[in-house]
Amino acid sequence: MVEKFLTEKRSEGKRSIEDDEERSRPLLAFFGTETPLSTITTRRVAEYRVARLATTSRRGTTLAPATVNRECALLRSVLRMAVAWDELIKLPVFKMAKEEGKQRYLTPDEITRLLAACGLSKNKALVPLVTVDLHTGLRKGELLGLRWEQVDFARGVIALSRRTKSGKGRDVPTNQAVYAALAPLRQAAGGLEATGRVWGTIRKIDTAYHTALTRAKILDDDVNFHTLRHTSPATTSCAAAPW
Numbered sequence: 001m002v003e004k005f006l007t008e009k010r011s012e013g014k015r016s017i018e019d020d021e022e023r024s025r026p027l028l029a030f031f032g033t034e035t036p037l038s039t040i041t042t043r044r045v046a047e048y049r050v051a052r053l054a055t056t057s058r059r060g061t062t063l064a065p066a067t068v069n070r071e072c073a074l075l076r077s078v079l080r081m082a083v084a085w086d087e088l089i090k091l092p093v094f095k096m097a098k099e100e101g102k103q104r105y106l107t108p109d110e111i112t113r114l115l116a117a118c119g120l121s122k123n124k125a126l127v128p129l130v131t132v133d134l135h136t137g138l139r140k141g142e143l144l145g146l147r148w149e150q151v152d153f154a155r156g157v158i159a160l161s162r163r164t165k166s167g168k169g170r171d172v173p174t175n176q177a178v179y180a181a182l183a184p185l186r187q188a189a190g191g192l193e194a195t196g197r198v199w200g201t202i203r204k205i206d207t208a209y210h211t212a213l214t215r216a217k218i219l220d221d222d223v224n225f226h227t228l229r230h231t232s233p234a235t236t237s238c239a240a241a242p243w
Helices: 002-009 018-033 042-053 065-084 108-118 126-136 138-143 176-188 206-215 226-231
Strands: 157-160 171-173
Touching: 002 018, 002 065, 018 042, 018 065, 018 138, 042 065, 108 126, 108 206, 126 138, 126 176, 126 206, 126 226
Parallel strands: none
Antiparallel strands: 157 171
């Protein structure tokens, strides 16, 4: 059913499909790929939640409740599709883990350390990727799918199409930091005539990004790529922006 769900969402062009693929791995590992859907009961879901909350992350800390909740939300979506397709009679009850109310931002010192660590990465696109996201607040799917046709240096915006999460197009303002990160890449891609994907063949950056977080000694499990969007002044009120 997980395979059917992912195939369906890919065909619909879901922007966060890579996140779903990543979140499906611990689900499949815990429940088993050959497990009948009917055996995934409310109790089994609760056992999964407890087990995951006690799991140590790659950075040596226990998983954040928000991480486990996103995995459970994916499982719920998969089972809802199973019910809709008559492959499951009843959806089990899902109780989510309590999340902290305070949003996690990167501090100016953490930003400096993270960018320095990104500079040590084998992935040479990591510094401009993180820089652009810090200053624009683009979602990961929007950032990785960015095309040169959307980057308008003359107007100082990144023009997103209607294939955004909200279903609406929008212009995202850029600044000098974004220009400095993208201008050399555009020149290498053909200058004003550049077309196609800004980041070339890069589709995933999670491994490189988490390695950089570890090098920067940012070990909180509630820090992920989406934290850059939270931190960005473009998506944070001036009163709350930490930099």
